[in-house]
Amino acid sequence: MVGKPIPSDSGVVVKVSPRGASRLKDGHVWVYRSDLVSADGATPGSLVAVTDHRGQFLGSALYSSSSQIAIRLISHDPVADLPMLLRQRVADAISYRDAIVHDTNAYRVIFSEADFLPGLIVDRYNDVLSMQILTQAMDTDIVRDTLIAELTERLHPVAIVERVDPRVRQLEELPPRSSGLLQGDKTSTVFSMNTVHFKFEALAGQKTGAFLDQRENYAAAAQYAHGEALDVFCYQGGFALHLAPCCSHVSGVDSSRPALEIAEQNAELNPALLKDKGKEIEWIEANAFDLLKDYSSSGQRYDTIVLDPPAFAKSKRDLDAALRGYKELNLRALKMLRPGGVIVTCSCSYHVSPPEFIAMLADAARDARRTLRLVEVRGQAKDHPILLNIPETAYLKCIIASVT
Numbered sequence: 187m188v189g190k191p192i193p194s195d196s197g198v199v200v201k202v203s204p205r206g207a208s209r210l211k212d213g214h215v216w217v218y219r220s221d222l223v224s225a226d227g228a229t230p231g232s233l234v235a236v237t238d239h240r241g242q243f244l245g246s247a248l249y250s251s252s253s254q255i256a257i258r259l260i261s262h263d264p265v266a267d268l269p270m271l272l273r274q275r276v277a278d279a280i281s282y283r284d285a286i287v288h289d290t291n292a293y294r295v296i297f298s299e300a301d302f303l304p305g306l307i308v309d310r311y312n313d314v315l316s317m318q319i320l321t322q323a324m325d326t327d328i329v330r331d332t333l334i335a336e337l338t339e340r341l342h343p344v345a346i347v348e349r350v351d352p353r354v355r356q357l358e359e360l361p362p363r364s365s366g367l368l369q370g371d372k373t374s375t376v377f378s379m380n381t382v383h384f385k386f387e388a389l390a391g392q393k394t395g396a397f398l399d400q401r402e403n404y405a406a407a408a409q410y411a412h413g414e415a416l417d418v419f420c421y422q423g424g425f426a427l428h429l430a431p432c433c434s435h436v437s438g439v440d441s442s443r444p445a446l447e448i449a450e451q452n453a454e455l456n457p458a459l460l461k462d463k464g465k466e467i468e469w470i471e472a473n474a475f476d477l478l479k480d481y482s483s484s485g486q487r488y489d490t491i492v493l494d495p496p497a498f499a500k501s502k503r504d505l506d507a508a509l510r511g512y513k514e515l516n517l518r519a520l521k522m523l524r525p526g527g528v529i530v531t532c533s534c535s536y537h538v539s540p541p542e543f544i545a546m547l548a549d550a551a552r553d554a555r556r557t558l559r560l561v562e563v564r565g566q567a568k569d570h571p572i573l574l575n576i577p578e579t580a581y582l583k584c585i586i587a588s589v590t
Contacts, residue, residue, distance in 0.1 A: 198227040200234045200249060200257055207238035210245065213575025215259040215299055217247075222256050225249065230359070231322035231329075233260075233268050248304060248323035252359040258304035258321065269332040275303050276336040286568045289405075292377035292386070293569040294398055295341070300571040300579040308337065309398060311386040312377040313344040317368065318351065322358050334368060345370030347388040365389050376455065380405045382427050383455040385448055397424060399566040400494065400532070403584045404428040406562055407530045410586055413489025416481075416522075418474045418515070423449035425492045425530070426467055430459040433490060436467045443471050475511075478518040491519045492530040499535035508535055509542065513550050520554040523589045528561070536581035543583045551589075562586040 202210070206221030217236070228234050230251040236244045236259065246265040247257035265271055279301040287293045295315070296308040305321030315337060319325050324333075334346060346369040355363060366389070367373065373388040379401045386396065408428045417426040420438030422445050429436050430453075440446050446469045453460070453467050460466060470477070474495065493515050498508035516531055523529060533543050540563070551558045565572070566582035573579045 198225075198229075198232060198234045198249075199237055200225045200228055200247065201237050201239060201241075202244070202257075203239060207242075207244060210236070210259060213573075215247075215304060215576060216255045217257045217259075219254050219256040225256070231324075231326045233265060233323070235264070248321065250322045250358060253321070253357065258299070258323075260302065260304065269328060272303070272329065272332045273336045275301065276333065277340065279303070280340050282571070283569055289381065290377070290379045290401060292379055292384075292396065292398055293401070293567070295337070295569075297570050297579070299576055300573050306333065308333075309396075310341065310343075311388070311396070312375045314370075314372055314375045314386065314388055315341065315343045315346045316349055316388055317346060318349045320351070320354050320358070322360060325358070325360050338369065343370065344375075345372040345388070347373060349388075379424075380408075380428065382459070384422065384424075384427075384452050385455065387448070390444070396422065397494075399534075399570045399582050400424055400584070401569075402567045403530070403532070403564055406564060406584075406586060407490075407492060407528075408432055410528045410561060410588070411490040411530075412528070413524070414487075415490035415492070416488045416519075417492040417494075418478065418519070419493065419495045420449060420469075421445050421494075423452045423467070423469075425494060427452060427456060427459060429490060429492070430456075430465065430467055434465065437470055438467060439470045439472055439474055439477055441471065441473050446471055475514065478515060478522075482518040482521050486522055487524050488522055488527065489524055490528045490530070491523060492532075493519055494530075494532045497535040498533070499537040502537050504535075505537050505542075508538055509546050512538070512543070513546050513553075516547055516550040517554050520551055520556045520558075520589060523556070525590055527589045528586065529558075529589060530584065530586050532585075533583045534581055536578060538583070540583050544585065547585060547587070557590045558587040559590070560585065560587050 201223040203221040206217040228249045232249050234249045236247045245259045245262040247259045279296045291312045295310050305324040307318040309316045350365045375386050411429040411432050415429045415433040415436045417438045420426050420440050426436045426438035498511045564584040
């Protein structure tokens with residue numbers, strides 16, 4: 187705990203400013219480079235002891251020589267055996283999912299800081315694991331080997347695939363690496379969420395392969411959806427396929443033809459969703475803003491509309507433009523909803539706070555001259571845990587509202 191003496195075998199000591207120390211004492215795990223007082227001898231990805239400017243021990247951290255987030259705390263205690271700590275963290279993360287994940291064989295196994303393994307993302311898709319490494323420390327051989335061994339022992343995947351973000355590796359000053367198999371030879375499988383089946387291509391698609399954080403929101407949206415439905419930014423059909431059993435017709439819209447092709451294949455995996463005569467899902471390749479403008483102007487009407495766009499705000503400086511984009515989408519959608527209709531509107535932009543997102547929706551409803559009744563205010567699925575002292579772990583907003 188805070189106040190412990192620095193262990194004699196801790197190796198390199200990184201000293202942080204009062205502001206950095208205060209941040210750690212408040213429960214966050216990041217210290218920015220501007221708050222380092224000294225880091226003599228710290229090497230890329232190394233485990234270091236952290237002290238305040240007076241020498242008081244604050245914890246053990248993983249050091250990055252290039253990121254603006256210079257250290258990520260991994261323990262409030264001295265760490266004598268990093269591989270042992272990593273194995274325990276993996277075990278704890280899996281145990282947490284065993285308790286809270288239901289009705290799926292696809293979920294986030296490890297969520298970086300939220301599972302006390304900063305810089306590591308692991309998703310499970312049935313019998314395949316998809317791993318993403320985001321920091322120098324997680325890219326070291328000893329850490330990689332430990333993580334792969336522990337994940338294999340506990341989850342018994344047929345294969346483990348690494349998804350590489352070249353931009354992240356460049357920022358972390360890591361050598362180039364291609365996405366590929368780390369273990370096994372399987373790169374595709376079929377997984378299920380809420381009894382709906384989906385194809386998974388480990389080396390294609392966005393992020394680690396699918397949007398698992400929306401899994402619980404898919405099921406929630408289906409509780410209220412009815413009539414004719416429009417799923418905008420549908421990607422591979424997550425919302426659309428969940429809405430199909432309770433809607434007479436579903437249109438899924440995305441600008442990516444490859445995503446829509448996978449969506450169509452996913453629909454074929456689920457013939458029972460369309461067993462009622464006359465039901466169908468239509469896939470439309472289009473720019474969402476242009477389509478909503480055209481549909482709104484031409485008088486198209488729906489009973490259910492889902493808006494699940496990509497992140498509009500990558501940084502704080504994007505906030506105003508992001509809110510304008512969200513408002514335009516929601517304004518046009520609200521104008522297209524019939525009385526009694528349902529809107530499911532989402533944002534995965536961390537920099538757009540829940541109050542700002544709700545205020546944007548209220549402004550859009552006022553300008554559309556529609557009255558909204560909040561049905562549910564939701565976030566990311568529980569396998570993407572949120573730590574109250576690390577606000578960056580909470581990013582997804584999902585509002586379900588009825589329109590009068």
